[in-house]
Structure formats: C-alpha cells, structure tokens
Amino acid sequence: MSRIKPLVVLASVCALSACSGSGPNRDPAPQTWQGVSLQVDTRPNPPQVGMNEIVLTANEIKRNIPAWDLIISIKSSEQDDWKQMIEDGRMGVYRRAVRVEPGERSILKIQVKHGNEEAELRFPLTLPQ
Numbered sequence: 001m002s003r004i005k006p007l008v009v010l011a012s013v014c015a016l017s018a019c020s021g022s023g024p025n026r027d028p029a030p031q032t033w034q035g036v037s038l039q040v041d042t043r044p045n046p047p048q049v050g051m052n053e054i055v056l057t058a059n060e061i062k063r064n065i066p067a068w069d070l071i072i073s074i075k076s077s078e079q080d081d082w083k084q085m086i087e088d089g090r091m092g093v094y095r096r097a098v099r100v101e102p103g104e105r106s107i108l109k110i111q112v113k114h115g116n117e118e119a120e121l122r123f124p125l126t127l128p129q
Contacts, residue, residue: 026045026047028040028108028125028126032061033119034119035060035061035062036060036061036070036112037059038058038110038121039057040110041054041055042100046126047100049102053095054097055095057092058070058072058094066091068089069114070112071114072094072111073110073113074098074108074109074110075098076106077104102127106124106125107123108122109122110123
C-alpha cells in the first residue's frame with residue numbers, strides 16, 4: 001500500500017504539469033473533413049511575423065486513429081505555390097514552414113487530398129499585437 005501512494009502522487013504531478021502552459025493557446029480551432037479532424041499548431045505559439053513551423057495533426061474521428069494516408073499541402077498567400085507538407089511517419093502529423101505576416105498571410109490555406117477527394121480549408125492565425 002505504501003508503494004502506491006508515491007506512484008499516485010507522481011502521476012498527479014505529471015498530469016497537472018501537462019495541463020499547465022506558458023501562455024494562451026492561439027492556434028486556430030480544429031476543422032473536420034471527410035470524418036478527419038485537422039488541427040493546426042504553430043511553432044512558435046503564438047505565431048510571429050516571419051517564417052513559422054506549421055504542424056498539422058490529422059485523426060480519423062470514428063476510429064480514433066491517425067490519418068496518415070493524406071496528401072496535405074499548404075500556402076499562406078494566393079500568389080504562392082502549394083507546398084506539400086512533410087509527413088512525420090504514419091502518425092498523422094504533417095509539417096512545413098511558411099511565411100506569416102499581418103493581412104493575407106495570416107490565413108493558412110490547407111489543401112487536403114485523399115484518393116479522388118480534395119478540399120481546401122482555411123485556418124486564420126492570431127498574430128500578437
């Protein structure tokens with residue numbers, strides 16, 4: 001019984017530290033396409049003017065598994081060419097750096113392809129004042 005108490009305390013501390021953050025999360029709200037939840041995270045967070053790493057996490061909602069078989073492309077301006085995001089293994093995580101600036105470049109355009117299906121989603125970013 002005495003061994004269980006330290007484990008419970010350790011688990012509680014780890015859980016609470018995972019919930020704490022260094023500031024407000026300014027990532028855009030997740031969006032859904034074809035039963036897949038798509039969440040955009042920025043590095044740094046909040047995004048800064050200039051190049052930012054964009055991390056997109058895709059999960060199949062019904063089966064609660066990573067959606068690793070998508071082709072995801074990104075751009076931050078209509079004048080830019082689509083750049084395919086790099087998939088991080090079969091984990092449903094896709095990465096790419098893009099230029100972020102106030103105005104048009106504060107809205108990420110994400111192109112999602114799966115088989116013959118394709119869509120374009122927009123994720124507005126909140127830049128610090």
